[in-house]
Amino acid sequence: MIHVEGLTKYYGERAAIRDLAFDIGRGEVVGFLGLNGAGKSTTLRILGCVLLPTSGRAVVEGHDVVANPHEVRQRIGFLPDTPPLYDEMDVGRFLAFVARLRGVSSRQVAARVAEAEEKTGLREVDSAPISSLSHGYRQRVGVAQALVHRPALLLLDEPGSGLDPQQMVEMRALLRGLRGDHTVLVSSHLLPEISQTCDRLLIIKDGELAAQGTEEELARRWGGSGFIEVEVRGARERAVGVLEAWGRVRVLAEAHGVVTLQVEASAERRPQVARAVVDAGLELLRLDRGVEKLESLFLRLTRGAEEASP
């Protein structure tokens, strides 16, 4: 669906993105994650044919964004970082206007607008002026204008930007609802927004791809070896004392007499740690390789290890 290779964009002397390469298959919902200024918007704008790359290639369904932008535009829906909304128009009228602009035949416009409003939860505000909407609803209109012509590919630049927690929950549900009908590339600097909605993550740092894979793959590849999780019955202090011989210890949970601890030690050490726990007379319920939480993994991949210690 998307093929990107060697994609580079310079603003003057400065490279906003450098040598990006990735593929996205049809139907995938992919999260594009990076801190502010990492290069997400630049990449999405190139895929959305509103910005030319300095070098490299980006291909959408076989069409090159530089050589065939017209073909590409027919297949994509784009929500830029600032949604292009006309404040003085009603929601329904605005979506109808966008649908016509994108080549939907007049016969089909009403049905497409209804469909887009249904998907984005805008039914009840169909005749409200856009200027009267809350930020959460405005973001939804931004998503609706991107999908009203039923594009195969949706490029969404920070649809969760500025949303409060409740609006964020609703936006996540909206994004989940797009699965099946569209291939989606959605950017964010907010990990929870992405980790719960996407099949796969592309992590960008300083304009370069730092990592890609499913949440599980990333955790295994980048963070799987540094922790051991231990569950024992009772005796919290004694458990901490025993584990401290192997590394820094954190108590993760304590409930119904069961203590869950995490020790910063290589997973290779599991047999020795298990023996030490049992030898200390503790009742060992579970011991396994701890998987680093995506949050700290993300910080490590985007900022560097020293800033992301728990």
Ligand SMILES: Nc1ncnc2c1ncn2[C@@H]1O[C@H](COP(=O)(O)OP(=O)(O)OP(=O)(O)O)[C@@H](O)[C@H]1O
């Ligand atoms: N028009 C421009 N002229 C000069 N530099 C730019 C321009 N647009 C972006 N940049 C720079 O390019 C880099 C990447 O910006 P980009 O907007 O792609 O990042 P981003 O990951 O989308 O971040 P944000 O979430 O803040 O938009 C940043 O250092 C930014 O300052």
